[in-house]
Amino acid sequence: MTHRLSRRQLLAMTCATGSALLAACRREEATPTPGPAAGTPATGMRFDGVEVNVITFTGPQIAEPLQRRAPEFQQLTGAKINVITVPFADLYQKILTDFTTGTNSYHVIVFAPQWMADYVEPGYLEDLTPRIEADPALQWDDIAPFFRNFSATYGGKIYTIPLDGDFQMVYYRSDLLEAEGLKPPETWEDYLAIAQRFHGKDLNGDGVPDFGSGIAKRRGAQSYWMFWSIAASFLQSQGTQQGSFFDADTMEPLTNNEAFARALEIYKETGKYGPPDELNWDVGDSRAAFVTGRCALTIDWGDIGTLAIDPEQSKVKDKVGAIILPGSKEVWDRSAGKIVTCDANTCPHAINGVNHAPYAAFGGWSGAINKNAPAKVKDAGYAFLSYMSQPAQANVDVTIGRTGFNPYRTSQFENIDLWVKAGMSEAAARNYLGAIKDSLNSPNMVLDLRIPGAQRYQGVVLDTVLSRYLAGELTTKQAMEELTKGWNEITNELGREKQKQAYRSSLSIR
Amino acid sequence: MHESHPVTTQRASGDAVAIAARRIPRPQERFLAWLDRQAGAVLVLPAVLVILVLSIFPLLFSLYLSLSRFQPVAGGFRIDFVGFANYRKLLLGTEREHFLGSLGHIGVGGWMVFLLLAGLWVFLLWRSLSSGPVTSLRILGHGIVAFAGLLALWLAVRTIAASTGRPGTLVVTWVYVFGGVALQFLVGLLLATLCAQQLPGRRFFRVVFLLPMMITPVGVAYTFRMLTDTGKGPFAPVANWLGYANVSWVNDPWGARIAVMIGDLWQWTPFMFIVLLAALESQSSEPIEAAIVDGANRWQIFWHITLPQIAPVASTVILIRLIEAFKIFDMPNVLTGGGPGTATESLTLHAYVLWRSLDYGTSAAVAYSLLFVVTFVGIAYVRLMHRRLTEAL
DSSP states (O other): OOOOOOHHHHHHHHHHHHHHHHHHHHHHHHTTTHHHHHHHHHHOOTTTTOEEEEEEESOSTTHHHHHHHHHHHHHHHOOEEEEEEEOHHHHHHHHHHHHHTTOOOOSEEEEOGGGHHHHHTTTOBOOOHHHHHTOGGGOGGGBOHHIIIIISEETTEEOOEEOOOOOOEEEEEHHHHHHTTOOOOSBHHHHHHHHHHHTTSOSSSSSSOOEEEOOOOOTTTTHHHHHHHHHHHHHOOSOGGGOSSBOTTTOOBSOSSHHHHHHHHHHHHHGGGSOTTGGGOOHHHHHHHHHTTOEEEEEEOTHHHHHTTOTTTOSOTTOEEEEEOOBBSEEEETTTTEEEEOOTTTOTTOBTTBBOOOEEOSOOOEEEEBTTSOHHHHHHHHHHHHHHHSHHHHHHHTTOGGGOOOOOBHHHHHOHHHHHHHTOOHHHHHHHHHHHHHHHHOTTOEEOOOSTTHIIIIIIIIHHHHHHHHTTSSOHHHHHHHHHHHHHHHHHHHOHHHHHHHHHHHTTOO | OTTHHHHHHHTOOHHHHHHHHHHSOHHHHHHHHHHHHHHHHHHHHHHHHHHIIIIIHHHHHHHHHHTEEEEEETTEEEEEEOTTHHHHHHHTSTTHHHHTEEOOOOOHHHHHHHHHHHHHHHHHHHHHHHTSOOOHHHHHHHHHHHHHHHHHHHHHHHHHTSSSOEEOHHHHHHIIIIIHHHHHHHHHHHHHHHHHSOOTTHHHHHHHHHHHHHSOHHHHHHHHHHHTOTTTSTTHHHHHHTTOTTOOGGGSHHHHHHHHHHHHHHHHHHHHHHHHHHHHHHSOSHHHHHHHHTTOOHHHHIIIIIHHHHHHHHHHHHHHHHHHHTTOOHHHHHHTTTOSTTTTOOHHHHHHHHHHTTOHHHHHHHHHHHHHHHHHHHHHHIIIIIHHHHHTO
């Protein structure tokens, strides 16, 4: 006869098995706990047994140096660094979700200081000011003033340690321009003229026609920074504090006017001299194309300078020149409400009558610490960030193309040897570092948008409008209207007065 | 009678009860009986809890989110109730063009297409209505379905067929769903019919045709991104040779949409294929043999015998794919990032783009609109087509 379980017996058995399993789990959990605690005094290292979770975006750039230096750091201090990577488009949101829900699984974040307002205001980030003051090895004063005072600071307190110096420049093929007797572009019109001149010619000797210009224009990637590099020279002429996104008195966007229309048209026209699938290019594509000699001009961060000397992929070693972002001879006069020609009043910082507005797009990858992490983990996390930024490590990392780190310390652009050792010719190094210095020393440097919801203003509304404009879904006028409407909607939603204050404090306006 | 004896013991006088109580300890017995009665509920409870926690609660919470605005504030976040503001934004506000597209003026051709499709729609509904008793409730139901369908058709024609119009994410999703599933069905049926023949190597091809379904969608999307790259992809020499080196599909809205649909077709045809193959192979052979004896040709056999036999299975698999296809995400996200402009953006991608910037409210509103559309299409399909096809057998 078969024995059948009654429901009662089944329940009893399930309960018994369940509690047995639970007990087993608890026992397993309990065993390793005393391990690390017992280990600490034996080895005598400062952070033995401490694990720090560092989140950044899926590299290889940025994540690569962190992953490469983590074992070194562990040997030095005993702290284990886990580098967690997520796709760039998800990074902002992932960090914020982790913090708002109180999960706090990320102890150190390596992120865009642009998003700082969204993280600092609710109080998620540790104030690093006292730690930095007590850390001579970091050589804080060696970091360029723009990054110290604008990128790393919010409301007078330091929240991040810069690991990367980000602002955009224009790169050109010095060999081609020299052969044709051309000067590097000073204005955006020059940029277009040079692009037109080389478009459709074979620029790398492979018999295939190449492109005059190649810019990352893919949606959901970096296109809005590239565009703002053009727009800023029309919108900001009175120095960094003037700002290029909004009128600081009314919080009205500066995106629906004649000057903005010009910027849009120039941006669209670069496409005429670009590759056919430029709308699908992100910086990965544009960088690969430029260093393989397929484009005569491009807009990019400092990365191309180091990628161009990478023997594995570059075909243009010592054929690359860098220059401060081209400018405009006409700018938007906010009080007059019209476009005006540059003179001593309208463009006080102009060079040869051209208003340059080097754009600190993105602001440079920086490290910050989660305020709610355990104290020991915060100490270890700070030590790691400081280690990454100390000249001994950073001055090597910024010369390697695949790190994605660009120079941000004075010692990095003063010291030519560093770059010659990395493989640049002395002339190329002087040219590259000269362009960086010109940009960083410009009193009209453009600060990236750093107010609550910055990601929505730029990453969603501006990005979508630009993509639709390039695809021909919107005319110039419609694009400006749509953008202005979209930005005003976010401003009103988040509170106009609050946003205005945030914008003013990001520009250090009292 | 059966009931006489036990009933007397239970409803007996005080004596009898006392005897029973002495024989068995009463509270324990009661307790055990109670336990036995509860056992059913207890056994079901974990499943119910899992469903409540993982399915019902998020569904209700996201409904609430779609009616509110999310904001991170000091020490956490704040959710403010804003009523239908998010839906208003989608249907009338700044997101309207993105969500619904922009309407253009249609010419004679557009009108012809609209009237033809509208006629077909009304005919299908009329057939469904007249197949059962005509009650006022059924008339109302059919009326709503007819109105919603016509409205959707009107939107689709005004945004797609009109030269000045432009479809929004809603209509683009319909294109992926209806166009894609129809293509997948036809190709799947063709391949299944081929593999059902006694051909050499058919076992090999069965496996080969199944492979795309096993690959992760993101992998497929990246593969297609490489394949469609006319500048440096594997087909670049071919494109060069044909003189298309400087033409990119990605610059043209329809080119990009078709590229997305080809990727989706490649990925999902195997699902149709395997189910239809099973249906083809399990059909009874007697009617076919009889038809051969009667002198029917291959086409007649297929149309009059095979197709009706596999109709229930075919209809079910189409229904499953219809619902599935509404969630298309990986292909447009990886292949084009939703571009050029918003030309290839599906509803899920639209919701994702909003969600990514913490605009949870509008994102949830898009997701709820999707849920609404899927439910509507699913029910309409079951009522109008599925029942008819499955009952035909």
